[in-house]
Amino acid sequence: MIVDLALVAGILALALGVLAARQAFAAVAFFIAYGLLLALAWARLGLLDVALTEAAIGAGLSGVLLLAAARRLASAPAPEDPPSGRVTRGLIGAGCTILACALGTAVLLLPEPPPGLAAEVAANQAATALGNPVASVLMAFRGLDTLLESAVLVLAVICTVALAPDDGWAGPPGAPQPLADGPLALLARLLPPLGIVVAAHIFWIGVDAPGGKFQAAAILAAMWLLPWMAGLVPAPPVGARALRVTVAAGPALFIAVGLLGAIVTGAFLAWPPGFEKPLILLVEVALTLSIAAALALLVMGPRT
Amino acid sequence: MTAGIYGLLGAALTGLGLYGVLVRTEPLLRILAFNLLGGGVFLVLGAIAQRGAGAGFAADPVPQAIILTGIVVAFAATTIAVALVLRLAARKDGA
Amino acid sequence: MLPLLAVMLPVLGMVLAPALGARGAERLTLALLPAGFALALGTAAAVQAGGAPLVHHLGHWAPPLGLSLGADGIGTAMLLTSAVVVAGVAVFARAGFGTAPGMPERRTAFVFWPLLLAIWGGLNLAVTARDLFTLYVALELLTFAAVPIVCLDGRRETLSAALRYLLFALLGSVLYLLGVALIYGAAGTLDIGLLAGRLSATPPVLVAAALMTAGLMAKTALLPLHLWLPPAHAGAPAAGSALLSALVVKGSFVILVRLWAGVLPPSPAAMQALAGCGAAAILLGGVAALGQARLKLLVAYSTIAQIGYLVLMFPLLAVPGVAEKAWTGGVLQAVSHALAKSGMFLAVGLMAERLGHDRVADLAGASRIAPRAVLAFGLSALTLMGVPPSGGFAAKWLLLSASIEAGQWWWALVVLAGGLLTGGYAYRVLSTALRAGPVSAVPVPHDSRDTVALGLALLSVLLGMLPLASLGLLQIGRVAP
Numbered sequence: 039m040i041v042d043l044a045l046v047a048g049i050l051a052l053a054l055g056v057l058a059a060r061q062a063f064a065a066v067a068f069f070i071a072y073g074l075l076l077a078l079a080w081a082r083l084g085l086l087d088v089a090l091t092e093a094a095i096g097a098g099l100s101g102v103l104l105l106a107a108a109r110r111l112a113s114a115p116a117p118e119d120p121p122s123g124r125v126t127r128g129l130i131g132a133g134c135t136i137l138a139c140a141l142g143t144a145v146l147l148l149p150e151p152p153p154g155l156a157a158e159v160a161a162n163q164a165a166t167a168l169g170n171p172v173a174s175v176l177m178a179f180r181g182l183d184t185l186l187e188s189a190v191l192v193l194a195v196i197c198t199v200a201l202a203p204d205d206g207w208a209g210p211p212g213a214p215q216p217l218a219d220g221p222l223a224l225l226a227r228l229l230p231p232l233g234i235v236v237a238a239h240i241f242w243i244g245v246d247a248p249g250g251k252f253q254a255a256a257i258l259a260a261m262w263l264l265p266w267m268a269g270l271v272p273a274p275p276v277g278a279r280a281l282r283v284t285v286a287a288g289p290a291l292f293i294a295v296g297l298l299g300a301i302v303t304g305a306f307l308a309w310p311p312g313f314e315k316p317l318i319l320l321v322e323v324a325l326t327l328s329i330a331a332a333l334a335l336l337v338m339g340p341r342t
Numbered sequence: 343m344t345a346g347i348y349g350l351l352g353a354a355l356t357g358l359g360l361y362g363v364l365v366r367t368e369p370l371l372r373i374l375a376f377n378l379l380g381g382g383v384f385l386v387l388g389a390i391a392q393r394g395a396g397a398g399f400a401a402d403p404v405p406q407a408i409i410l411t412g413i414v415v416a417f418a419a420t421t422i423a424v425a426l427v428l429r430l431a432a433r434k435d436g437a
Numbered sequence: 438m439l440p441l442l443a444v445m446l447p448v449l450g451m452v453l454a455p456a457l458g459a460r461g462a463e464r465l466t467l468a469l470l471p472a473g474f475a476l477a478l479g480t481a482a483a484v485q486a487g488g489a490p491l492v493h494h495l496g497h498w499a500p501p502l503g504l505s506l507g508a509d510g511i512g513t514a515m516l517l518t519s520a521v522v523v524a525g526v527a528v529f530a531r532a533g534f535g536t537a538p539g540m541p542e543r544r545t546a547f548v549f550w551p552l553l554l555a556i557w558g559g560l561n562l563a564v565t566a567r568d569l570f571t572l573y574v575a576l577e578l579l580t581f582a583a584v585p586i587v588c589l590d591g592r593r594e595t596l597s598a599a600l601r602y603l604l605f606a607l608l609g610s611v612l613y614l615l616g617v618a619l620i621y622g623a624a625g626t627l628d629i630g631l632l633a634g635r636l637s638a639t640p641p642v643l644v645a646a647a648l649m650t651a652g653l654m655a656k657t658a659l660l661p662l663h664l665w666l667p668p669a670h671a672g673a674p675a676a677g678s679a680l681l682s683a684l685v686v687k688g689s690f691v692i693l694v695r696l697w698a699g700v701l702p703p704s705p706a707a708m709q710a711l712a713g714c715g716a717a718a719i720l721l722g723g724v725a726a727l728g729q730a731r732l733k734l735l736v737a738y739s740t741i742a743q744i745g746y747l748v749l750m751f752p753l754l755a756v757p758g759v760a761e762k763a764w765t766g767g768v769l770q771a772v773s774h775a776l777a778k779s780g781m782f783l784a785v786g787l788m789a790e791r792l793g794h795d796r797v798a799d800l801a802g803a804s805r806i807a808p809r810a811v812l813a814f815g816l817s818a819l820t821l822m823g824v825p826p827s828g829g830f831a832a833k834w835l836l837l838s839a840s841i842e843a844g845q846w847w848w849a850l851v852v853l854a855g856g857l858l859t860g861g862y863a864y865r866v867l868s869t870a871l872r873a874g875p876v877s878a879v880p881v882p883h884d885s886r887d888t889v890a891l892g893l894a895l896l897s898v899l900l901g902m903l904p905l906a907s908l909g910l911l912q913i914g915r916v917a918p
Contacts, residue, residue, distance in 0.1 A: 042344060046351045053355055053378050057362045062370050069374050076381055083348055083392045084400030088384075088409050095417050100377065104370070107424045111370055116431035117597070118367040130364045138357025144619055144641040145349035145386060153625025154394025154402040158502045161397075171399055175407035179502045182495050186562070186574045187411045192452050193555050193581050194418035200548040200585035201425040203432075207544040252414060277542070279456075286456040293449045299496065306441050307496040336421040342432050356615065363608060369600065376607060383615045390622035404502075405621055408570050412614065415577050419607055422581060426588075426603060430596045 042082055049075045062108040069104065073097025086248035087172045090240070094256035095333075102263060103337045110213060110342070167314040169246030176250070177318050181307040185296065188289040188325055191332040195285055199276055202340035208277030212338030217269035226268035233261035241326055245319075251326040258330035263337055273338055281331065288328025292321050345392040352385030369427040373420060380416045384409045439483060440508040440565045441493050443476040443516055447558030454551035459543065460536040462550035467531075470524040473557070477516040480508045481910065490914035492567070492630075500628035505567045509914025511768050515564040515691060518772045521896065522683045522779045523557045529783050529889045530676040545589050549676075555582035556680050563688035569617045569627040569700075572692050573610060576656060580606040583685045586677035587669045598668035605655050605665040609689070612652030619645035629700055633916055638702045646701045650711070653696075656689035659711075659748060660718035663741045670740060671733040675786020678733065682740045683779035687771050690747055694767070698754055699916030708752040708918075716851040718745030723858025727865065732785050732795040735862055736778070742855060743774045743821060749836050749848050755918050756843040763843075766835030768911050773820050773828030773897050780893030781817035784810040787886060788870070797866060802874015809887035811870050816894035818863035820901075823856045828900025 052072035059065035073096045080089035122130070159171050159179070166178040176184045199207060218226070237257040244250025265271040274281045295317055299308035309317050355378055362375025387405050394402030450469050454462035483491055490509035499505070508516065534549040536542060559578035566572050584606070588599035619641045621627055626635075636642045651662070658666040666686075670678050697708070722742030729735035750767030754760045787810040788803050789795035804811045820829035833852050840848035 039343070042347050046347055049351060050354060050358075053358050056374050056378060057358060057366075059371075062368065065371055065374050069377065072378070072381075076385075079348060079351070079385070080388065083344065083388050084395065085388055085391060085406050085409070086400075088388065088406060088413070091410055091413050095413055096377075096381070100417060100420060103421060103424055104374065107370055107428060110428055111431055114431045116369045116427045118369070121367050122365060127365055131361060134357040134361040134364075137360060138353045140640075140644050140647075141356055141386065141615070142350050142353035144644040145353060145389060145622070146346060147640045148390070148393065148619075148622040149639070149641075152390070152393040152622070154390075154396070154621075155404045155502055155625060156394050156396040156399050156402045159397070159403045160399065162498075162502060171403035172406050172410070175403050176410065178496060179498050180404070180407055180411075180504055180570075182504050182506070183408075183411050183571055183574060186448070186571070186578070187414050189448050189452055190415055190418050190574065190578060190581065192455065193551070193578065194422055196451075196455065196548050196551050196555075197422045197581055197585045198425045199544065200552070200589065201422075201429045202544060203429075203591065204544055207547075208542065252410060282455040282458075286452050286454075289452040290449065290456075293445060293452065297445070300438065300441075303497065305494060305497045306438070306445070309496070333417075336418065339421070339428060340425045342428060360608075363604065372604065376604075376611075379608075379611055383611055383618065386615065387618040387621070390618060393622070394625070405618070408621075411570075411574070415574065418581065419577070419603075422584065423600070423603055423607070426584070426596065426600050429588075429591070430593065430600060433591070433593045433596060 045075060045079055045082065049079060062111060066101065066104045066108050070097050070101040073101065087250065090248060090253045091256070094253050098260060099256055099333060099337055102267075103339070106213070106339070168318070170244060170248065170250070172248070173244060173250055177322070178309070181296075185289065185292050185307070188292060188329060191329060191336070192285055192289055195332050195335050198336060198340045206341055209275045209341055210273040211276055211335055211341055212273055213342050215267055215269045218267070223268045223270070226265040226270055229264055230261040233257055237261070241322070251322045252329065255326045255329035256333060258326065259333035259337065262330070262334045266338070284331045285328055285335070288321075288325035291324045295321055345389040348385055348392070349389030352382045352389060355379070355382030355385060358382075369430070370424070373423045373427070376423070377416070377420060384412055387412070438493055439476050439480045440491060440512065440516065440561070441506050443473060443480065444506065444558055444561045444565060446472060446476070447554040447561065451551045451554040451558060454554065459546040459550070460538070463531070463535060463546070466527055466550045466554060469554070470527055474520040474524060477513070477520040480516055481513045484508055484510065484513050484913055485910050488913060500568070500631055501626035504571055505628065505630070506565050507567060508565055510911040511691060511694065511914070512564040514768055514772055514911055515687065516561055518775045519557055519560045519684055522679070522775055522893070523553065525779060525783070525889045525893045526676050526679050527553060529886045532884065532886055533674060533676065548585060549589070552582045552586050553680065556684060560684050560688045564691045567629045569620060569629065573614050573617060576610050576613065576689060576692070579685050579688050580610065580656075583681055586681065587673045589674055589677065594668070595672035598672045602665045602669040605662070609652040609655035612648045612655070616645035616649030616652070629695055632700045636700065636702050638704075642702065646704070646707070649696060650693065650707070653689045653693040654714070657686050657693065657744060658741060659744055660714050660721060660741065663718065666741060667734055667737040670737040671731065675783050678737075678786070679779035679782040682737070682782055683775040686740070686744060687775060690744070690771065697751060698918050703755055703918045705752065705755065708755065711748050712752045712848060715745040715748035716848065718742060719851055719855035720858070723855055723862070726862045727858065730797055732789065732797050732800070732866065735797060735866065736781055736785055739821060739859065739862065740778060742859070743770075743778065746770045746833065746836065746852070746855065749840070749852070752845060753839045753843050759839040759842045760917060761912060762835050763839040764915055765908050765911050766832050766839060769828060769832035769835065769900070769908070773832050773900050776893050776897035776900065777817040777820035777829065780813050780890050780897060783886065783890035783893065784813035784817065787890060788814070797869065800866065800869040801872040803870040805874060807887070809891050811867070813887070813890040813894040814870070815863070815867055816891070816898050818859070818867070820897040822859040822863060823852070826901040827898040829897070831901045
């Protein structure tokens, strides 16, 4: 209880820090700390899968992306909108306060006993051959959402290519990284082998325990980004066929297996009986690699 | 009880984030505020997941899976917004 | 299964596009067009024959645990519309985004085809998905595909327009998602079918209703949340503007319809307010269009006004006896506007390309340089005004008579005034375009693009000649609020 209140106070303070910071760098630093505390909050709520994802994507990859953006914008700032007047800000503040109060009231007045699907998941989980209930939801009950989410990542990669300049858009993505020395270079040499092992472990246990392909993919992406940021490994050109196929392969295989289910059993995304686990693992391995490549490309951003 | 505390935190973050998106003028700070707002929304959903604990689960797995999908989609949105801002900045002093 | 394939084929094409490259993606898109149209037609035939919505349970998991996807009357109408508009736009876009054999891959060509496929798949998902969170993913697919289309040319103004659009759209989807969370907390399911009649007007549900409505209004660009639309829709290349105005804003509209007709507890006051926003959009959008100096901006403001007509049906749906009429009018408005506005944006693009500008005051000679495009503009304008026998006439007539029969005559006045305003700005364009221009204006041989623009405009007119009996399809699956 006291832990929770302290955590809530810390998260609120960091969020205020993000909003009040005058410089982008400071705001991003507050934001990364906020993401880490948020991961703790997820753990306190008992949502361990979310806690892992928040730490890996919400704080980790987003942090790298935003820090790099703050650095690039420090030398060439983006155009700002004209500031709103005092009265407008007051009205917006009042509106946001009303929204927060209404939302808080709504959350407190949700019906008792809480309606939900925990019992349904427990009753049907055995049929999915997966031990982690969240994995059952992601790969079986709500498989369509997971499929679409992987397609959204491909679309996001296409968006960043769309936002590159006409000359050299097919070259390496992101800003060129200078060769680093010191701790970053050392870390970039030592960490990747270890990180890949950790990613494989998180992927594997995700079948039956918290963890899984998105968390593993985020770690894999980080293990690629680290040597890239240290200037040790150049980014492959966007025009490279191998890179493009890697990004597309996982989601395409997922859809193909979904169609196979439609042909064999009559329902899209139904795993053919007896082959559930090997097929799910095959799709998840392909998805992990594609998602890792997509996440890394998204953090590198378009060529400038 | 826990759910209530974090649900209220989610509501507060939603209000703060929305204020930041509407009032800040620097695009990158708006994107950060948008992420605060997103975190608030996911916390509200997380509180609902925790309320639904049962059948041996610490939290209702369905909203939990929805939060996971939502975090990835929000990350994709952030990368697109950042790419757009960087392009705009490069365009301003460049060609 | 058919509606599911109508969603999955474009999504699969979009995913494969990076691997295939610009030329491969273009050819795949063209190959998918007839398949998509056949799937939409097959869906229509199956829904009509069965007299009931098609429903497919993914992975054999029935809701509330599983997700379902299906086609009812309004969904089928939108599947057909998207297949036709996407086909027209794709054929039109080959001139600008095509890659000839041996030609180096260009950025715009590499990204255009997957973005087009993502809009197609996203819209088909938005009109067929039956789960509120899957609908959120559909909204995000549409947003992420639409934003880069706005700034394909990479100019500063279009990049600014795209950023403003992205912020509005992301706020819209996050408010919608917040509502989804509260609905799960209140009902323990997100399936549209299971939610029907289950929600009562408790505080969480009311807050959810307000948040989702505001979010979807921002995505649909319904006044007062429309400010992002004109620079975005006017900044995109012609083929992109056609997709954005005809299809993208319709996805969030259909979700708004599904929410208020069947999911959320009825609220006559909210329906009056929603239609009031629509009435303001019709009048203010029309006045703004009248005053525009640029042709593309004029057409974009016309979209704001036409979106206003879409929401006029909401207060009429709860009135027994006229609900059916209002519903048909609203859906017909969505379809006829999609056809007319895609035709009009393509026509305007051709005029601007051949004249070298899109200043309304200097359009003289356009009818000589681009006669088919000017004709396409005129035919589309008939639908937007609501002149018989166009599809727009049928839609607006149904809305007008439904509002009189329901005793809400004020909406009828707005429909009439909106028609006059539309006539005003269409006349402004056509009277100038039909004047003889400078002698130097040499007629350009028309190409297949003129035919596409004319074809879409013509379809929007012919829609009004469908026998009313065939519109019974639209009623299938309609739920009274």
